Amino acid sequence: MTNATLLIVNCGSSSLKFALFDTTKGEFVADGIAQALGSKSANFSSNNAALDGHAETKQNVDIPHADHAQALSLCLKSLNETFDLEQSLVGVGHRVVHGGESFNSSIVINANVRKEIEKCSPLAPLHNPANLLGITLLEKRYPHLPQVAVFDTAYHQTMPQQAYRYAIPEKLYTELGVRRYGFHGTSHRYVAMATANSLAKPQTETSLICAHLGNGASVCAIANGESIDTSMGMTPLEGLVMGTRSGDIDPGVLPYLNNHGYSIDRIDKTLNKESGLLGLSNESNDMRTLTKLAENGHEGARLAIDVFCFRLAKYIAAMLVSIPNLDALVFTGGIGENSAHVRRQTSSHLKHLGFDLDTNANLENGDATQGVINTPSSRYKIMIIATDEERMIAQDTLNLITN
Numbered sequence: 182m183t184n185a186t187l188l189i190v191n192c193g194s195s196s197l198k199f200a201l202f203d204t205t206k207g208e209f210v211a212d213g214i215a216q217a218l219g220s221k222s223a224n225f226s227s228n229n230a231a232l233d234g235h236a237e238t239k240q241n242v243d244i245p246h247a248d249h250a251q252a253l254s255l256c257l258k259s260l261n262e263t264f265d266l267e268q269s270l271v272g273v274g275h276r277v278v279h280g281g282e283s284f285n286s287s288i289v290i291n292a293n294v295r296k297e298i299e300k301c302s303p304l305a306p307l308h309n310p311a312n313l314l315g316i317t318l319l320e321k322r323y324p325h326l327p328q329v330a331v332f333d334t335a336y337h338q339t340m341p342q343q344a345y346r347y348a349i350p351e352k353l354y355t356e357l358g359v360r361r362y363g364f365h366g367t368s369h370r371y372v373a374m375a376t377a378n379s380l381a382k383p384q385t386e387t388s389l390i391c392a393h394l395g396n397g398a399s400v401c402a403i404a405n406g407e408s409i410d411t412s413m414g415m416t417p418l419e420g421l422v423m424g425t426r427s428g429d430i431d432p433g434v435l436p437y438l439n440n441h442g443y444s445i446d447r448i449d450k451t452l453n454k455e456s457g458l459l460g461l462s463n464e465s466n467d468m469r470t471l472t473k474l475a476e477n478g479h480e481g482a483r484l485a486i487d488v489f490c491f492r493l494a495k496y497i498a499a500m501l502v503s504i505p506n507l508d509a510l511v512f513t514g515g516i517g518e519n520s521a522h523v524r525r526q527t528s529s530h531l532k533h534l535g536f537d538l539d540t541n542a543n544l545e546n547g548d549a550t551q552g553v554i555n556t557p558s559s560r561y562k563i564m565i566i567a568t569d570e571e572r573m574i575a576q577d578t579l580n581l582i583t584n
């Protein structure tokens with residue numbers, strides 16, 4: 182008998198990421214990505230795990246000027262070479278970036294849900310239309326399969342007003358929806374669950390500060406399992422220093438730049454694509470590269486890491502305000518899981534607040550393993566927990582389609 186599978190799709194403006202989840206095995210059996218869609222350098226790569234009678238297969242092909250529809254066809258064709266999708270596929274889970282105030286949890290997609298996602302598009306003009314395109318393409322291909330939307334913002338809908346409102350005229354909130362929504366919710370939720378499991382506590386009694394540090398980065402205060410504050414705002418630009426995003430900046434800089442000939446589009450591009458680690462170092466947005474450069478005396482790389490860690494420590498300290506019963510500070514994401522240097526430098530700013538890192542444990546845990554990395558005398562636990570957003574999307578999809 183064929184095992185039931187779920188297709189997990191993350192459709193971006195010029196990319197389509199996918200993964201196939203085997204619900205019986207409880208694991209992913211294939212994944213892949215089509216990137217630079219619409220351009221000359223469009224490329225498709227995939228990896229199907231070995232299955233009874235099939236060897237592991239990898240593909241990497243250039244698909245110049247292919248669009249999302251062509252990429253999806255290629256994705257399904259490549260999956261079908263190993264897995265009989267017609268027989269096995271029971272549902273599709275989509276990552277959707279912005280659910281505004283309309284969605285506080287994942288949901289099975291129907292016409293109303295699509296309309297609401299469309300309504301949220303002005304809040305995420307690059308992402309939501311691409312997410313909707315993915316939904317439309319899959320609906321055309323598999324009209325009878327249930328599809329589920331899992332929102333980056335939904336987990337943060339439990340934040341109280343004091344955390345999500347900006348101190349600006351009320352009508353900007355009521356008429357235009359200007360407020361903090363927060364992102365990375367699927368990752369923060371997964372980490373909250375995994376941390377509770379690791380501490381052998383119920384999730385509803387586990388409180389943590391989760392630092393998701395990847396190319397995008399955000400901190401989330403999680404009290405008794407629920408998000409009560411986060412560093413990203415109305416858009417994923419606010420908060421921490423990121424790969425190419427500035428994070429927090431005095432809003433007064435915007436009119437200043439505008440008065441100096443920078444158009445709004447140029448400012449937007451500068452803050453989203455040319456700032457952060459890249460802007461500070463003038464070299465790279467990649468923490469691994471910067472760490473090596475800094476070790477070799479590159480001043481810009483060192484400064485970029487210094488600002489990254491200091492801003493992060495400030496945010497962690499600020500999140501402590503919301504959580505009197507903190508169990509752990511948790512590092513996750515590509516940088517959080519892998520950079521012993523960033524964890525050490527960030528923790529050094531926080532030692533007097535009760536976060537005492539065990540430098541040996543920190544190094545031992547440097548290679549994407551998990552565990553506790555504080556000293557026995559530390560007031561708070563410090564942990565590394567590997568995130569797994571795709572698994573969370575698969576779990577939500579399975580729960581919703583089986584209920």
Ligand code: AMP
Nearest residue numbers: 395396397467468469514515516519520
């Ligand atoms: P993500 O967006 O979660 O894939 O994370 C990407 C970031 O993680 C990039 O800045 C990488 O340089 C960083 N990263 C991955 N592995 C390491 C490592 N071993 N040391 C430092 N940074 C790393």
